[in-house]
Amino acid sequence: MRDPIDRILEPSSIAVVGASSDPSKRGYQAIETLQTGGYEGTIYPVNPSADEIRGLEVFASIADVPEPVDLALIVVPGPVVPSVLEDCGEIDVGGAVVIAVGFGETGKEGEALEEEIVSLAAENDVRLVGPNTSGLINVGDGANLVGADGVPEGDLGLLCQSGNLAIALFTEAAGREGVGFSHYVGVGNEADLQFDEYLPYFERTEDTDAVVCYVEGFSDGRSFLEQARETGTETPIVVCKSGRSDVGKRSASSHTGSLAGDAAVADAVFRQAGVVSVDRSDELLAAADALASQPPVDGENVAILADGGGHATLAADALAERGLSVPQLADETQRRLEGILPDAASVRNPVDVAGGTDDNPSVFADCALALFDDPNVDAVLLSGLFGGYGQRFTDDLEPIEQGAAKEIAEAAAATETPLVVQSAYESTDPETHTILREHDVPVYESLDISVACLDALSTYGTHLQVADEKSSFELDSASADSPDGARALEDCATDSTLSEYDAKALLEEYGAPVTPYALAETATDAERAAAEFDGPVAMKVVSPDIVHKTEADAVALDVADESVRSTHETLLENARAYDPDAAIDGVLVSPMRSDGVEVIVGATRDEQFGPVVMFGLGGVFVEVLEDVAFRAAPLTEHDARAMLDDIDAQDVLEGTRGDPPVDRDAIVDVLLSVSRLVADYPEIAEVDLNPVLAGDGGAEILDASIVLESSDGDADSDDGRQPQEPDAVPDGGVDE
Amino acid sequence: MRDPIDRILEPSSIAVVGASSDPSKRGYQAIETLQTGGYEGTIYPVNPSADEIRGLEVFASIADVPEPVDLALIVVPGPVVPSVLEDCGEIDVGGAVVIAVGFGETGKEGEALEEEIVSLAAENDVRLVGPNTSGLINVGDGANLVGADGVPEGDLGLLCQSGNLAIALFTEAAGREGVGFSHYVGVGNEADLQFDEYLPYFERTEDTDAVVCYVEGFSDGRSFLEQARETGTETPIVVCKSGRSDVGKRSASSHTGSLAGDAAVADAVFRQAGVVSVDRSDELLAAADALASQPPVDGENVAILADGGGHATLAADALAERGLSVPQLADETQRRLEGILPDAASVRNPVDVAGGTDDNPSVFADCALALFDDPNVDAVLLSGLFGGYGQRFTDDLEPIEQGAAKEIAEAAAATETPLVVQSAYESTDPETHTILREHDVPVYESLDISVACLDALSTYGTHLQVADEKSSFELDSASADSPDGARALEDCATDSTLSEYDAKALLEEYGAPVTPYALAETATDAERAAAEFDGPVAMKVVSPDIVHKTEADAVALDVADESVRSTHETLLENARAYDPDAAIDGVLVSPMRSDGVEVIVGATRDEQFGPVVMFGLGGVFVEVLEDVAFRAAPLTEHDARAMLDDIDAQDVLEGTRGDPPVDRDAIVDVLLSVSRLVADYPEIAEVDLNPVLAGDGGAEILDASIVLESSDGDADSDDGRQPQEPDAVPDGGVDE
Incomplete structure (x- = not known):
C-alpha cells in the first residue's frame, strides 16, 4: 500500500470529477493539460451526462471507476463536494484536490462546509488537498492539475498558499537558467493535509533538493516546526510568511481564512527549527536555489573578490547589514594574492583586483583559488563585472572568462566552498554565467540578492552545526524533568488566574528561584x-x-x-x-530587593505555534521598544542561552555604568523552568514574571502572574507580543 | 563666457592629451569612441611625437591648439599631469578630466601630487574632474570619454565615485525599457570639482529629470546638502552612499581616499535636505527612474490593487515595512468597486479582484480609476499578473490588457496620481508593459523594488510639502539669532575644554535652560x-x-x-x-532635580557634513541602543521637532507608567540653542548636555560639557555617533 502523499504527488491515475466537453471549462482544460503535458498515467473523466471527452471514456460517478484512483481532481462547486467524497468511499481513492472556494475563508457557513468535507474525507479514507487551491503539479511526470504552462523543471518543491504567487515564482524561475520546480502543491485552506505533512515526501524524493513555502497562516504551526526540523537536516526549507503587518494580517485572513499570528514569534521559531525565513518575496526563489545548489556556509565569514572598489565597498556593507562578517584573510592568502595582483590592488578582504583582471580574467580564478584555501573563509562572493569582459574589452577575453568560470566553479566544489557570483552583466546572459550555473553556482545581477543567498546558506549551515542542541518541539518530552509533586493546577487556581502565592509556589516546584x-x-x-x-x-x-x-x-x-x-x-x-x-x-x-538588572520572563500560547517563552529587559525595553526574544517551548539550554543574545539591548546584561555582568546561567534556569511548566500544562495561557532581578550571582523572581485558558477553551486575545502588564508599577519590590 | 560646467558637460571641443596611434591604448580608443559615437564637436589629439591619428591633426602640446578647448581628456600618467595643466594655461581650456590614479587615494605622496594639480588647475583657470575617474559622458552628444558601449540614453544624470558601478548601472538600465542616462560624471577623488558643483547644471538642463549619486565619501558634504536642497526642489536627487559598515568604510577609503563618515548621520541629513537615500544598490536605479517619471507622492497612503490574495498581502507587508500606509478606502470608492467586482473580491484596501479580471482585464482599469478618485489615496500600486493575461488565458485578452494599460496610465496622469506596477510577467516583456512605460509608469517584477519606488516618491513628496520649514544648511544664517553679548570663547576656555561653569554660562547666553x-x-x-x-x-x-x-x-x-x-x-x-x-x-x-525624563542633547562636527546636533534619551538608550537622532545645524524648528519623532523610543516622551508627557517645546528650545551655538562657533568640536531633565512643564540642563577643536585644527577622533561620556555616573544631580 503506497503512502497517500506518494499517491497524491506521484499519481498513477487521476480522476477529473466535473469533467467537461466545453473547452472553456476547467473540467475540459484539466484533461487537455494532462494529455498535452505528457502525463502517462490513466485519466478518468467523471461526469454524469457525457460519454466521451477528448477521446477518453467518461464515468458517471467516481464510484464507477473500475480501479483504484490515486488522485481525484474535484472541480465541481463547493456544495457538491460532499457527495463526491461519499462516492470516493465506494472505491479506493488516495487523495482529492478540492479547487472550489467558499469554505473556511468566507465565514461561518463556509466553515461548516469545510468541517463537513473534512469528516467525509476521513470517513471515506481520502486525504484532501485544499480546498481553495489552484491544484498541484508533479512537473517531471506531467501530472499538472493547475493548467499553468511552461513550469520550469528543477529541484525545488513548492508549497504555496497563493496560486498567483506560484505563477509569479514559475515565471521568475523561467527567466533564470537552471532554476525550477519538481512539484507544486497549492495547500489552500489546509482543511485536511497541512504544510508539515508534505515535508517527509520532499525529504525522501530524489527530485527535490530544497522546499519553498509561501505561508499566510499555519493551521498547525507546531507540527510544521517539528517536521521541518526533521526534514530540514536533509532538505533545506525556505519560508516566506506574509501577514507581518496589521493590514497584511487582515488580508491573509480574508484570503485563506488563516490567522497570520505574530511575525516576531514566527521569525524566532523558524530560526529555532532551522527553517530559513525571508521577509522579501523577491528573495524567496534565490535563497531556495542557493540552498538547493550550494553547500551550507559553516559560519558567517565571507571573502569578497571584486573587480572594483565600488562593488567591494557595497558588498562589504550588504554583508554587514545582514550580520555576516568580512574577516581578515590569512597572511598566506594575502601573500598569494600579492603575487597575483598589481600593486594598486587591495589584498585584504574585500579583495579589489584594481584592473588586474582587465586583460586576463583568468586572474579571477587564481584569486578565487587562494580564497577557497583560506582557513578564515567560510564562503566567497565574487562581485562586479565577471562574465562581461568579452563585451567590455575584446572578444578574445570571452574564452578566457569561460575557462576561469569552469576553474572557479570546480575548485569551489572540490574545496566545498560555497560560492555566489554577482555580475552587472547577468542580464546579458553570457556563456560564462551559463557555465557557472551548470556547475550549480548562483549568479545574480543584484548584489543584495546575492548576499541574501549567502545569508540563507549561513543561517542554514549555522543551524546544522548546532541542530542537536535545539528543541525538537515535542511537547511530551518536557515531562521527563517535571516535578513529581507538582500540585495540580485545579487545586490552587480559580478559573482564570493563580494568586501570586500559588504562582510562586508552582514556580518553586519547577525549580525557579523566587524571592x-x-x-x-x-x-x-x-x-x-x-x-x-x-x-x-x-x-x-x-x-x-x-x-x-x-x-x-x-x-x-x-x-x-x-x-x-x-x-x-x-x-x-x-x-x-x-x-x-x-x-x-x-x-x-x-x-525588598534592589541590586541587579530587571528582566522579564514570560510565556504565552501562540495561536499557530503553541507555547512560546519570552525574554526581555524590564521597563521601557519591553513596553516601549518591544525588544523581546521568543522561542517555542520546550527550550533546550542552547535555545534559552540564544534568547539572551537575541535582544537588541543585550549589552545591558554585560553590565552598564560599571555594574558587573549578570548571571546568565541563572536567567537561563528561569527560562528552562518556565518552559517545562508551560510544556507540562496546556491549560496555562500566560506566564509573566515581571520583574526578575538578575544579579551577578543569581536571579530572583520578584513578581509572578500565571493566567489559565478561560473556561470556554479559548486563549485570551493577547497576541503574544506584549505581555499583559499585571500592575502599573513594579510591585515586586524593586527599590528605585 | 559659458559656465565651466556647461563647457565640461556639453563640450564643443575636446582635446585628448596623451593621444595615441596604438589601438590598444586609451589615447587611441578615446578618439575612436568619440568619432564612432557621433560626437560632432572638434577633437584635438595631443601627442608630442605623432602627426596624425585616425585622420585628425595632432598637436605637440595642448598649448598649440589654435582655439579655445572646452574639455581636455588627460590620459597621461599622474606625474605628467602637472605639466599638462601648465600647458592648458597657455590657451583657454574650460575643464580637464584626469583619468590617472595614484593621487589622494594612495597616501602621502599621492596627496601631495593631488594638491599640486589642484593649485595648478586654479592658476591656469581649468576646472578638474577627478583624478582617479573613468571619465564622463554626455550621452546625447556622443561626448563619451569613458569608452563604455551602448549607454542607454534617458533622463537620469549620474554622479558616480566608481567606474564599475557606473557600468553596472548602464547595463541594468539597458535591460529596462525607457530607463537611461543624459550624463555620467565619474567624480573620482573630487580634488577640485565636487559633487555639489555639478548639481546646478542638472537643474537647468532640460535633458535631466533626476540625479543619481553613488558616493563613497564627500570631500565637502555640507556644500552638497546646501546645493542638493536647492536643486532637489526642481530635480530630485537619489543617493546611494556606501561605507556604511566598518569594513565598507575601510574599503571606501582605499578606493577613493574618502572618509565615509557615519551612516546614521548621513541618512538623517539627506532626509533633512530632501535627498532620497537608498541603502541597497539594487534599488538605486529604480528609485531614480520613479522620481524622474512619476509625480511625487504627497503623503504616505497607498492603495493596493491586486489580482490575488497573495500579492495583496505581501504588498501590504512590504509597504508597512517601509513606513507607508495602506489606508481604508472612502465609502464611495468601496461602493464603486462593489459594482465592478464579484462578491468574493475584497473592496477594502488591499483590493483583491478575486478572479474578477480573469476574463476581462479591462476591469483593472475600472478599479484603478476608482482608486485614483479616492481622496484617501496618495498613490496606487498595481500588483500581481497584469500584462500576463494573454499568456495565462487566451490571446484575445492581450488587446484588452493593452487598452486597459493605456486607460490606467492616462487616468493616472490626468489625476496626477503616482502609479507603480508590479507584475510577475515583467521578464516576458509584454506589449502591455511597453505601453505602461511609454506613459512613464514604472513596471517591476520585484514587489519590493516596486515598493522602494513608492517609498522614494513619498520621501520626496513629503519633503517638498515642508521644504520651506527645513534648514538651508547655511551656517551664516544662524548668527541672526545669536546673543550680542556672548562672551568670546577665548576668554573662558582652556585650549580644549570649557569648565562646566563656563559651559553653562555660554549656554545660558544662548537661551538654554540650565539648572x-x-x-x-x-x-x-x-x-x-x-x-x-x-x-x-x-x-x-x-x-x-x-x-x-x-x-x-x-x-x-x-x-x-x-x-x-x-x-x-x-x-x-x-x-x-x-x-x-x-x-x-x-x-x-x-x-538636586529628579522629576522628568533624562534626555541627551549634543553636537559634534561630522567630518563630512560639519556641525550636527544629536538628540536621544539618556542612559542605556544612547549607550547601549544607540537610539539617537541627528540633524545638521542650523536647525529650523521643524527640524528640531522632527528629531524627537526620529528615535525608536519616542513613546517614552509621551510618558510611561502613568507619567505625564514631557514638554516637547522645551526640548526643541534646547536643541535650537545648541544649534545656534555650534553654528556660531566653528571652534566648538563637541557639546554634550547629559542629562537634560525634561518634565511636563520645561526642561533643564543638569550637566554640560563643551569641547573645542584641539589646537592643531583637527576635530577629535570621535565619529559623531556616540557622544563621549563625560563621567561614568550621571553627575548632574539626578536623584536615582
Whole structure:
C-alpha cells in the first residue's frame, strides 16, 4: 500500500470529477493539460451526462471507476463536494484536490462546509488537498492539475498558499537558467493535509533538493516546526510568511481564512527549527536555489573578490547589514594574492583586483583559488563585472572568462566552498554565467540578492552545526524533568488566574528561584515573617478576586519592621474597600530587593505555534521598544542561552555604568523552568514574571502572574507580543 | 563666457592629451569612441611625437591648439599631469578630466601630487574632474570619454565615485525599457570639482529629470546638502552612499581616499535636505527612474490593487515595512468597486479582484480609476499578473490588457496620481508593459523594488510639502539669532575644554535652560548658595584641569544643608589629591532635580557634513541602543521637532507608567540653542548636555560639557555617533 502523499504527488491515475466537453471549462482544460503535458498515467473523466471527452471514456460517478484512483481532481462547486467524497468511499481513492472556494475563508457557513468535507474525507479514507487551491503539479511526470504552462523543471518543491504567487515564482524561475520546480502543491485552506505533512515526501524524493513555502497562516504551526526540523537536516526549507503587518494580517485572513499570528514569534521559531525565513518575496526563489545548489556556509565569514572598489565597498556593507562578517584573510592568502595582483590592488578582504583582471580574467580564478584555501573563509562572493569582459574589452577575453568560470566553479566544489557570483552583466546572459550555473553556482545581477543567498546558506549551515542542541518541539518530552509533586493546577487556581502565592509556589516546584515569601493571615504572622527577612519588606494582598493590586491600594513597598503591623491592617482595609466581596487569603510578605538588572520572563500560547517563552529587559525595553526574544517551548539550554543574545539591548546584561555582568546561567534556569511548566500544562495561557532581578550571582523572581485558558477553551486575545502588564508599577519590590 | 560646467558637460571641443596611434591604448580608443559615437564637436589629439591619428591633426602640446578647448581628456600618467595643466594655461581650456590614479587615494605622496594639480588647475583657470575617474559622458552628444558601449540614453544624470558601478548601472538600465542616462560624471577623488558643483547644471538642463549619486565619501558634504536642497526642489536627487559598515568604510577609503563618515548621520541629513537615500544598490536605479517619471507622492497612503490574495498581502507587508500606509478606502470608492467586482473580491484596501479580471482585464482599469478618485489615496500600486493575461488565458485578452494599460496610465496622469506596477510577467516583456512605460509608469517584477519606488516618491513628496520649514544648511544664517553679548570663547576656555561653569554660562547666553548654579569659592559661599536653592544640592569641583570629576571624587550628590560646608572641604581635598597642580575655580553648587525624563542633547562636527546636533534619551538608550537622532545645524524648528519623532523610543516622551508627557517645546528650545551655538562657533568640536531633565512643564540642563577643536585644527577622533561620556555616573544631580 503506497503512502497517500506518494499517491497524491506521484499519481498513477487521476480522476477529473466535473469533467467537461466545453473547452472553456476547467473540467475540459484539466484533461487537455494532462494529455498535452505528457502525463502517462490513466485519466478518468467523471461526469454524469457525457460519454466521451477528448477521446477518453467518461464515468458517471467516481464510484464507477473500475480501479483504484490515486488522485481525484474535484472541480465541481463547493456544495457538491460532499457527495463526491461519499462516492470516493465506494472505491479506493488516495487523495482529492478540492479547487472550489467558499469554505473556511468566507465565514461561518463556509466553515461548516469545510468541517463537513473534512469528516467525509476521513470517513471515506481520502486525504484532501485544499480546498481553495489552484491544484498541484508533479512537473517531471506531467501530472499538472493547475493548467499553468511552461513550469520550469528543477529541484525545488513548492508549497504555496497563493496560486498567483506560484505563477509569479514559475515565471521568475523561467527567466533564470537552471532554476525550477519538481512539484507544486497549492495547500489552500489546509482543511485536511497541512504544510508539515508534505515535508517527509520532499525529504525522501530524489527530485527535490530544497522546499519553498509561501505561508499566510499555519493551521498547525507546531507540527510544521517539528517536521521541518526533521526534514530540514536533509532538505533545506525556505519560508516566506506574509501577514507581518496589521493590514497584511487582515488580508491573509480574508484570503485563506488563516490567522497570520505574530511575525516576531514566527521569525524566532523558524530560526529555532532551522527553517530559513525571508521577509522579501523577491528573495524567496534565490535563497531556495542557493540552498538547493550550494553547500551550507559553516559560519558567517565571507571573502569578497571584486573587480572594483565600488562593488567591494557595497558588498562589504550588504554583508554587514545582514550580520555576516568580512574577516581578515590569512597572511598566506594575502601573500598569494600579492603575487597575483598589481600593486594598486587591495589584498585584504574585500579583495579589489584594481584592473588586474582587465586583460586576463583568468586572474579571477587564481584569486578565487587562494580564497577557497583560506582557513578564515567560510564562503566567497565574487562581485562586479565577471562574465562581461568579452563585451567590455575584446572578444578574445570571452574564452578566457569561460575557462576561469569552469576553474572557479570546480575548485569551489572540490574545496566545498560555497560560492555566489554577482555580475552587472547577468542580464546579458553570457556563456560564462551559463557555465557557472551548470556547475550549480548562483549568479545574480543584484548584489543584495546575492548576499541574501549567502545569508540563507549561513543561517542554514549555522543551524546544522548546532541542530542537536535545539528543541525538537515535542511537547511530551518536557515531562521527563517535571516535578513529581507538582500540585495540580485545579487545586490552587480559580478559573482564570493563580494568586501570586500559588504562582510562586508552582514556580518553586519547577525549580525557579523566587524571592522568599510568606503568606501572612494575621498582622502577627506578617511581623514574624518580616523579622525573619531582616530588613524592609514588600507586602501585597493575596486574593483570587483582586488582580490589579496596585489599583486597589493593596501593595506596600519598602515597609520597615515597625510599620509591618499597621501596614497589614491598612492593606486589608483597602482591599475590602476596593471589593467588599473579595476572598482574601492574606498578605504576601517578601524582603525588598534592589541590586541587579530587571528582566522579564514570560510565556504565552501562540495561536499557530503553541507555547512560546519570552525574554526581555524590564521597563521601557519591553513596553516601549518591544525588544523581546521568543522561542517555542520546550527550550533546550542552547535555545534559552540564544534568547539572551537575541535582544537588541543585550549589552545591558554585560553590565552598564560599571555594574558587573549578570548571571546568565541563572536567567537561563528561569527560562528552562518556565518552559517545562508551560510544556507540562496546556491549560496555562500566560506566564509573566515581571520583574526578575538578575544579579551577578543569581536571579530572583520578584513578581509572578500565571493566567489559565478561560473556561470556554479559548486563549485570551493577547497576541503574544506584549505581555499583559499585571500592575502599573513594579510591585515586586524593586527599590528605585 | 559659458559656465565651466556647461563647457565640461556639453563640450564643443575636446582635446585628448596623451593621444595615441596604438589601438590598444586609451589615447587611441578615446578618439575612436568619440568619432564612432557621433560626437560632432572638434577633437584635438595631443601627442608630442605623432602627426596624425585616425585622420585628425595632432598637436605637440595642448598649448598649440589654435582655439579655445572646452574639455581636455588627460590620459597621461599622474606625474605628467602637472605639466599638462601648465600647458592648458597657455590657451583657454574650460575643464580637464584626469583619468590617472595614484593621487589622494594612495597616501602621502599621492596627496601631495593631488594638491599640486589642484593649485595648478586654479592658476591656469581649468576646472578638474577627478583624478582617479573613468571619465564622463554626455550621452546625447556622443561626448563619451569613458569608452563604455551602448549607454542607454534617458533622463537620469549620474554622479558616480566608481567606474564599475557606473557600468553596472548602464547595463541594468539597458535591460529596462525607457530607463537611461543624459550624463555620467565619474567624480573620482573630487580634488577640485565636487559633487555639489555639478548639481546646478542638472537643474537647468532640460535633458535631466533626476540625479543619481553613488558616493563613497564627500570631500565637502555640507556644500552638497546646501546645493542638493536647492536643486532637489526642481530635480530630485537619489543617493546611494556606501561605507556604511566598518569594513565598507575601510574599503571606501582605499578606493577613493574618502572618509565615509557615519551612516546614521548621513541618512538623517539627506532626509533633512530632501535627498532620497537608498541603502541597497539594487534599488538605486529604480528609485531614480520613479522620481524622474512619476509625480511625487504627497503623503504616505497607498492603495493596493491586486489580482490575488497573495500579492495583496505581501504588498501590504512590504509597504508597512517601509513606513507607508495602506489606508481604508472612502465609502464611495468601496461602493464603486462593489459594482465592478464579484462578491468574493475584497473592496477594502488591499483590493483583491478575486478572479474578477480573469476574463476581462479591462476591469483593472475600472478599479484603478476608482482608486485614483479616492481622496484617501496618495498613490496606487498595481500588483500581481497584469500584462500576463494573454499568456495565462487566451490571446484575445492581450488587446484588452493593452487598452486597459493605456486607460490606467492616462487616468493616472490626468489625476496626477503616482502609479507603480508590479507584475510577475515583467521578464516576458509584454506589449502591455511597453505601453505602461511609454506613459512613464514604472513596471517591476520585484514587489519590493516596486515598493522602494513608492517609498522614494513619498520621501520626496513629503519633503517638498515642508521644504520651506527645513534648514538651508547655511551656517551664516544662524548668527541672526545669536546673543550680542556672548562672551568670546577665548576668554573662558582652556585650549580644549570649557569648565562646566563656563559651559553653562555660554549656554545660558544662548537661551538654554540650565539648572540654577553658583560657583562657590569658599565653604561659606557654598552654604549661602545651598540655602538659596532650598533643598539638597549637587556639588562639583570646577577645574579646567579635571575633566573626569567622578574619577577624582570631586562630585557629591544629594548633599543636605548641614553637610554642605564639610562636603565643600572634602571635595577640594579630593581634587587636590587627584591632581596637586590643578587650577581650581571653586565648587559648583546646584539644586538636586529628579522629576522628568533624562534626555541627551549634543553636537559634534561630522567630518563630512560639519556641525550636527544629536538628540536621544539618556542612559542605556544612547549607550547601549544607540537610539539617537541627528540633524545638521542650523536647525529650523521643524527640524528640531522632527528629531524627537526620529528615535525608536519616542513613546517614552509621551510618558510611561502613568507619567505625564514631557514638554516637547522645551526640548526643541534646547536643541535650537545648541544649534545656534555650534553654528556660531566653528571652534566648538563637541557639546554634550547629559542629562537634560525634561518634565511636563520645561526642561533643564543638569550637566554640560563643551569641547573645542584641539589646537592643531583637527576635530577629535570621535565619529559623531556616540557622544563621549563625560563621567561614568550621571553627575548632574539626578536623584536615582
